[in-house]
Amino acid sequence: MATTTTDTTPPTTTPPQGHPQRWLILGVICLAQLTVLIDNTVLNVAIPSLTTELHASATDIQWMINAYALVQSGLLLTAGSSADRYGRKKLLAAGLALFGIGSLAAGLAQNAGQLIAARAGMGIGGALLMTTTLAVVVQIFDAKERVKAIGLWSTVAMLGFASGPLLGGFMLEHFWWGAIFLVNIPVAVLALVAVLALVPESKNPAGDRPDLLGAVLSTVGMTAIVYVIITGPEHGWASGQVLAAAAVGVGAMAVFVWWELRIPYPMLDLHFFRDQRFVGAVAGSILVAFGMVGSLFLLTQHLQFVLGYEPLEAGLRTVPLAATVVVLNLLGVGARVLARLGTPGTILLGMGCVAAGLAAIAVLGGDGYGGMVVGLVLIGIGAALAGPAMANALMGSIPPEKAGVGAGINGTLAEFGNGLGVAVLGAVLNSRFAALLTGAAGAAVSLPAAMAAARGPEDRERVRDAFASGLETSQLVGAGAVLAGGVLAAVLLRRAEAAPRTSGA
16 A cells, blocks of 8 residues: 655755755744744633623633634644645745634634634644644755754744743733734734745655545544534533534544545555554643643633633743743753653653643642642643653654654644643533532533622632632643553553564554
8 A cells, every 4th residue: 555755855956054044944934833833822811801702602712722723633634745745835825824814804703603713714724834834944954953943943833832821911911802813914924925035945746645535534523523522511411412423523533544544645644553652652742732732721711710810910920831841942951851761751751740730730729829830830841851752752653754744643633632632621621610500600601601690799709619620620630631641652652662663654
């Protein structure tokens, strides 16, 4: 069976020392990527504003966040394949244009449905950007400088993830909620002009055809499954609506697996799963993203709804997480720990720190911000250790000639983990919150609605306590999932290292 090939090596026309303007191009690429990744988390601090101004329910809020991540994750592999075939520069420019148009539509949305649709459109542009930026980096840098360039690319990726709440809080402090999207437009225009002027075109005309049906099946399947997780607490897990969505999700993913095994140009070569190193890295990648993004989704609500901070204040209080990750990445701490402990040990230590951080926020964060700082720093340490180690394990388990496919898989796993974290931990929060309330307040679908329905100070305090208890429970669930993922990844990777290397994929 033929397998997907992705051109990840510089063409023969590239100078031995790389493109002469490679560092300037890297800056442009990082600017584009920073904008895309900030939008993965910037919406979190706008939740109270959206709840009030767009009358959005808790389910609406989760779909506003998940629509972007799910569409993006469903299209990452196909976007990478299309860029290889039709031109990475063309697809990078198209991604910037689509992202800018989607940002304009999101900023001008008048209701929750319009915003969800705009976010889905932004996800299409984001998928093109996420795959082509790394492909261009690999193409313009020679082997000697490529490790450093990708390290900077990765640091910007983590910075974008962690700085979203801070930027969102600043914008909401001075403007209305739509400004968090409209600010993307001048950045997208600037990056588009720079890409057209500076980035060289590269493509692989002999590459495999894009797997369009695979992209449709995976997007439909993941969307339906997350829909079940989000709406299950609201409609009932045994309701016809939820069961029908579950059937669609499971059926679509089953057909996706059958299709990918059958065609000669699969979007995802499922034979990679024969390698225990690959399986371990997959489990770890999904669950670290699950814990990181899910916890940030909960943390911003905790800071605003429970502790009473304004959006900018809440965003500023997430800075310890971002600062820890960036400083450790720039100092190369992860690489030194990896050399000392090995891949399994580093992943276990990193994910253990992330789990401990989530647990610390759940246990110590209820009384004030001071207890949260410990958790934020621990999560940052864990992400800085586990992220590079898992990327190394994933790419090391795939043949070098398929490095582009590996990068697409890595991005897909991270995005799916992001959406799953918001969906699962949000569902745990909503279920616990609803279970602790009775009467009119208990019928409400969000904390503001429950507070509005409360009768008197005692009832409002009961609502607030119920929400805080729901946050604590969901954070502990996230901690347990991340720790389990760390143990699983470490065991599989250790077994793979001990066993003789087979042809696997």
